[in-house]
Amino acid sequence: xxxYEVLYVIxxxxxxxxxxxxxxxxxxxxxxNGGEIVDINEWGKRRLAYQINYKSEGYYVxxxxxxDPDFPVELERIFGITESIVRYMVERKPDGYVPPKxxxxxxxxxxxxxxxxxxxxxxxxDETIVEKAPVVPEAIVKETANEAIVEETVAEEKKVxxxxxxxxxxxxxxxxxxxxxxx
Numbered sequence: 001x002x003x004y005e006v007l008y009v010i011x012x013x014x015x016x017x018x019x020x021x022x023x024x025x026x027x028x029x030x031x032x033n034g035g036e037i038v039d040i041n042e043w044g045k046r047r048l049a050y051q052i053n054y055k056s057e058g059y060y061v062x063x064x065x066x067x068d069p070d071f072p073v074e075l076e077r078i079f080g081i082t083e084s085i086v087r088y089m090v091e092r093k094p095d096g097y098v099p100p101k102x103x104x105x106x107x108x109x110x111x112x113x114x115x116x117x118x119x120x121x122x123x124x125x126d127e128t129i130v131e132k133a134p135v136v137p138e139a140i141v142k143e144t145a146n147e148a149i150v151e152e153t154v155a156e157e158k159k160v161x162x163x164x165x166x167x168x169x170x171x172x173x174x175x176x177x178x179x180x181x182x183x
Contacts (some may be wrong), residue, residue: 001036001066003097008079008088012045012057019059022084027063029078035067039099048086058086064099 010022027037043060052058072090079088 002069003038003064003066003093003095004072004090005062005064005093005099006072006075006088006090007060007062009048009058009060009086011055011084011086012059013055014084018084022082023061026061026075026078029075030063030065030067030071033067033071033074035065035071038064038066040064041099052086055086064093064097 006026008026010019023040023042027040030037041062043062045057045059048056048058072092076088076090079085
């Protein structure tokens, strides 16, 4: 099954119940044909950038779904013959695609857990005193390494000299200008 994203605009002049029926109709169409709805994002009524069939307002719906490769052709056919659909666009997404809204939700639902270093204490003896080196977090090590790489590339860029050839001027013709017959 492939990932697809469809954006369609429903005529804004029809009633709210009819709009919800259209949204439900297309989501049922996907599930009845063996597809799986990943996300439905209703943007609501918005003003169109330009009039389409003398209509200046539409109800936008963004739907992400998974289905077989031959289903989007059928979906486009049904969009085309449905009178209340003003515009539509179906696009295939790469495998493993997660809609941005779901990705943002997942990011905020799982807070990062802080890793606390374990401190091991050993009984101290008079004979042995051991000092441990401070633990440097990986982020600082990576940041320091990145700064070193940036400094090296900046230093290399300063060493490069760019030679630009001088502009050549076109040769002037030696022909005499034509005399003005009015003089």
